[in-house]
Amino acid sequence: MAAPALLLLVLVLPTDAWHGLGLPRHPCVHCCRPAWPPATAPGPYTRVSGGDPWEGLPRVRPTIDISILKGEKGQAGLRGRPGRSGKEGPPGAWGLRGRKGQKGQAGPPGAPCQRASAAFSVGRREGLQRADGLQAVPFDTELVNLDGAFDLAAGRFRCAVPGVYFLSLSVHTWNHKETYLHIMRDQQATAVLYAQPSERSLMQAQSLLLPLAAGDTVWVRMFQRDRDNAIYGEPGDLYITFSGHLVQPAAEL
Template sequence: MAASALMLLVLVLPMGAWPSLGLSRRPCVHCCRPAWPRAAAPCPYARVSSGDQWWGLLQVRPTIDISILKGEKGEAGPRGHPGRSGKEGLPGFRGLQGPKGQKGQVGPPGALCQHAYAAFSVGRRKGLHSAKDFQAVPFDTELVNVDSAFNLASGRFHCAVPGIYFLSLNVHTWNYKETYVHIMLNQRATAVLYAQPSERSVMQAQSLLLPLAAGDTVWVRMFQRDRDNAIYGEHGDLYITFSGHLVKPATEL
């Protein structure tokens, strides 16, 4: 009961009334530290007059060194899953041109360049009269015949090198007779050499460019209509000639 009355008295009486009641004022003491006169500063909750010997001292608050409490570095955790790919960025600026490289070694020599070629030039010394509607013109004189591609007996050139060919036909007409001749590609007439009957014989010529495939044949054909068809020739002179040569092979087209 006495303790309760004393506690009530402490709460009710002001601090100035304590000496009058014979109560001495003691310094504020924490339960875990010594009395404040031995510390660096008074308790912030104690009333201190200007005449007190501890008046004016700086208040010092305790600090804790965090480095003392810091533990050791732990081990690295497992690698996480890769994140999503970001958007593609804009292309960068073109870099500077690098230095010129060193000259490389000389390579091995290449194969010799082989140019494909074909040509023929044949003639007929003896004149010829057509005896039927269509008649192939044979030749009896060989001037040029590369790789023997032209057959004199049949009058046909057999193409072995495909490409563009230049062909030329020259004949001499017969007096008072019609001259009607075709330059043939396989079974198709590609050009006509024609002369009407006349009292004077003349030289006639025809030439053209033709694309030939491998296996194609080129030859000359006489065509008889309602008149006598003939071409003139003599044993001493060469009046009838048929020539051709490769201008450009198909591999270069």
């Protein structure tokens, strides 16, 4: 504490006041460099001369506390314009898989599926013989006829729903007579049902899958060759049947 007090006296007292304290005058010494040459500069407690009154006093270098001179914090300046966006970096590594979330609530029921349908099944109870030419087989019994698409008198089914159809024809042969029939699509024969003349009458059947477009007609034709062509029937029983139904509409193919 003695060194700072002495320094304060040196700085505050005028030159003439030193005589009142009984101290001799001493030349001024720069604080930034020693008063002696560097080669012979004495230490803090080095003896300068035998009659020097400053002998034994420590050398004191004044320091300034910068924090005392620090002013108040200024106001923040205006915010500058945002800089340009940098280049996109490489994708990072996959993170850990999170926990399974809770089950959500069931949604409202959807609209019912409306599937297209088409089907027919018809029969003939009376037998039919043909001596010459071609003839469409008419039917007299309606088993299934959705939307009235099958014309019994003309013996034709007209397609209203395009798609793939399953068709089947079943007949009973006539003794000693040939049975020769075609399943027709418009004017094209697609399948044949045939039985040679025999002493015994037999049940014969033919079936196929057939694609139909809207407006196509399906029917059964008797084909006459060099022999009588006939199919057997009785009023009380149903020996002759022709059926078909839609397997898959064209919109789902």
